[in-house]
Amino acid sequence: MITPSSAPLITLDSATDEPYYRQIYGRLRSAVAAGMLRPGDRIPSARALAAELGLARGTVETAYSLLAAEGYVEARGQAGTVIAAGLPARAPNAPGKPGPIIAQAVAAAPRYPILPEDGHAEPRGPRPFQMGIPALDAFPRKIWARLAARAARATQAVDMLYPSPAGLMALRVEVARYLQLSRGLDCRPEQVFITSGYRDSLNLITRTLLKPGDKVWVEDPGYAPTGALLREAGMQLVGVPVDAEGMQVEHGLQHAARARAAVVTPAHQSPTCVALSLPRRLALLEWAARQQGWIVEDDYDGEYRYVSRPLPALKSLDRDDRVLYAGTFSKVLFPAIRLAYLVVPRSQVQRFEDSARLFSGGAPALMQHIVADFMAEGHFARHIQRMRRLYAQRRTLTIAGLEAVLKAHVRIDSPPGGMHLLLRLQGRRSDRVLAEKMRQHGMFSRALSECLLAPRPGVAPMIMLSFTNIDSRRQAGELGRRILALLEPS
Ligand SMILES: Cc1ncc(COP(=O)(O)O)c(C=O)c1O
Incomplete structure (x- = not known):
C-alpha cells in the first residue's frame, strides 16, 4: 500500500x-x-x-x-x-x-410482485409491521459481541483461506444436531450445506437437480421470490392453490402430475400461515416417491409456534429421501447475517458438493464460526425459547391494540405460529390499495392479492402485518389509528 x-x-x-x-x-x-x-x-x-x-x-x-x-x-x-x-x-x-446491458436485462425481465421491502433496497430501519424481521430489541447483543470478539481474536492463518463452499464443518455439525433435536430430522453433517440465504439454497437446488423447462409446483398465493427465481431459471411454474390445509396436492396431481419438483412452506404457509395437514404431507411425499420428483421444504420460521410444540418438519417423514430442507438464520438470529442451510438427500451429497464448488463462493468463515459457537454454547436454543414466549405476548397485545381501534373494519386471524397476523378487510375493500397506502405512509404491509401468481377474482381481501417488533398495546393502538385514517369507506 x-x-x-x-x-x-x-x-x-x-x-x-x-x-x-x-x-x-x-x-x-x-x-x-x-x-x-x-x-x-x-x-x-x-x-x-x-x-x-x-x-x-x-x-x-x-x-x-x-x-x-x-x-x-x-x-x-x-x-x-x-x-x-x-x-x-x-x-x-x-x-x-445502469449501463446498456444491465438496462436491457432489467427491461426484458418479467415483472413479479417483488417489492423493495423484499430486500435489496438500502435498509432504513424496520418499518412498523415489517415482515420477516425478528425482535431486534431482544437480540442478545452482549453475548453476540463477546463471541464475535473471541472468534476474531482466535483467527489463525488457516481461517483466512477460502472457506469450504459447503460450509464450515463446525457449523454443519451444530445445524445437524439442532435439526435432529428440534425439527425431528435425521441428517448427517455432510448433508448440510451452508448458504448465504434462501435464494442461494434455491439456486443451488435448481442448478443441481432441475433443468430449464421442468415443471415445478409452487403455492398460490406464495412467496414471490420463489416463483421469480424459478421462472428466471427457466422452470415452468404450476400454481397450486392453498386452502385451510395448505397446498392442495390433489390439484397439482390433476393438473401436472409429471412435474419434477414442488416448493412448499409446510409449517406456516407463506403468506397464509396455515400448516400443511398430515394427509397432504403424506400425499405429497407419495407423489414425489412415485414420480422420482423433489420436494423443497422452505422452513423459514418453523420454530415459532405458540399454541403447541413446533410441528415436526415434513423432511422428518421423508422415507424415500425426496425432500430438500431449506432453513435460514434470518428469522431466529437476524437477516443481515446472511446465513442459511440446506439439507440435501444422502444420495445427492456428491452432486451438491460439485455444484457448490462451482456456484457458491462460500459464506464468510468468521460469521460461521460465531454462529457455530453461539449454537454449541446453548445460546441459540435459549434465544429461540425466549423469542417464542416474547412473540406469543407480542402477538396477543398487537391483536388487542389493533382490534380496539379497527374492530368494525377488519377481522384479525391469529395464526398458531409464524411472525405475522392476517387482517381480513370487511366490506368491498381492496387489500392492494390499503397495502400500498400503508407503505406510502411509512408502514409496512403486504396484500394477499400481491402474493398471487396471477390476479384471481373472489379472493378475500387480506393484509399481512408482522407483530415481532411491536412491544406494547398502546403502540399497536396508535398504529391501528394510522391504518384507520387510510381506510376508504367500504
Ligand atoms: C417464505 C420465505 N422463505 C424464505 C425466507 C428466507 O430468506 P433468507 O434466508 O434469504 O432470509 C423468507 C424470508 O422472509 C420467507 O418469507
Whole structure:
C-alpha cells in the first residue's frame, strides 16, 4: 500500500513505451477523476513511493510536479502531499444510470410482485409491521459481541483461506444436531450445506437437480421470490392453490402430475400461515416417491409456534429421501447475517458438493464460526425459547391494540405460529390499495392479492402485518389509528 489512508497500490507496466513518470501521473489523475482519491487524501511522499516501486526518486518527483502544475495535488509541508482542495468531490461508486446491458436485462425481465421491502433496497430501519424481521430489541447483543470478539481474536492463518463452499464443518455439525433435536430430522453433517440465504439454497437446488423447462409446483398465493427465481431459471411454474390445509396436492396431481419438483412452506404457509395437514404431507411425499420428483421444504420460521410444540418438519417423514430442507438464520438470529442451510438427500451429497464448488463462493468463515459457537454454547436454543414466549405476548397485545381501534373494519386471524397476523378487510375493500397506502405512509404491509401468481377474482381481501417488533398495546393502538385514517369507506 502506498499510504494507509489513501490510494491503493500503484502498479506500473514495464512492457509499454510510456515512461514511468507518465504512468504514475496517469494513474493518480484517473484515480482523482474516478473519485477514488478525494480532496484532502494524502498520497505517499515521493521518496516512499519511489522505494515502493523501485524507481529513482526523481522519477516520482517529476510525476508529482506535473500533477501539482495541473492543480491535482498540493504540497503541505509536514503533512505531506495531498489531493488539492478545489477539485470537485465525487463519491466513489456513485450510483449512476445502469449501463446498456444491465438496462436491457432489467427491461426484458418479467415483472413479479417483488417489492423493495423484499430486500435489496438500502435498509432504513424496520418499518412498523415489517415482515420477516425478528425482535431486534431482544437480540442478545452482549453475548453476540463477546463471541464475535473471541472468534476474531482466535483467527489463525488457516481461517483466512477460502472457506469450504459447503460450509464450515463446525457449523454443519451444530445445524445437524439442532435439526435432529428440534425439527425431528435425521441428517448427517455432510448433508448440510451452508448458504448465504434462501435464494442461494434455491439456486443451488435448481442448478443441481432441475433443468430449464421442468415443471415445478409452487403455492398460490406464495412467496414471490420463489416463483421469480424459478421462472428466471427457466422452470415452468404450476400454481397450486392453498386452502385451510395448505397446498392442495390433489390439484397439482390433476393438473401436472409429471412435474419434477414442488416448493412448499409446510409449517406456516407463506403468506397464509396455515400448516400443511398430515394427509397432504403424506400425499405429497407419495407423489414425489412415485414420480422420482423433489420436494423443497422452505422452513423459514418453523420454530415459532405458540399454541403447541413446533410441528415436526415434513423432511422428518421423508422415507424415500425426496425432500430438500431449506432453513435460514434470518428469522431466529437476524437477516443481515446472511446465513442459511440446506439439507440435501444422502444420495445427492456428491452432486451438491460439485455444484457448490462451482456456484457458491462460500459464506464468510468468521460469521460461521460465531454462529457455530453461539449454537454449541446453548445460546441459540435459549434465544429461540425466549423469542417464542416474547412473540406469543407480542402477538396477543398487537391483536388487542389493533382490534380496539379497527374492530368494525377488519377481522384479525391469529395464526398458531409464524411472525405475522392476517387482517381480513370487511366490506368491498381492496387489500392492494390499503397495502400500498400503508407503505406510502411509512408502514409496512403486504396484500394477499400481491402474493398471487396471477390476479384471481373472489379472493378475500387480506393484509399481512408482522407483530415481532411491536412491544406494547398502546403502540399497536396508535398504529391501528394510522391504518384507520387510510381506510376508504367500504
Ligand atoms: C417464505 C420465505 N422463505 C424464505 C425466507 C428466507 O430468506 P433468507 O434466508 O434469504 O432470509 C423468507 C424470508 O422472509 C420467507 O418469507
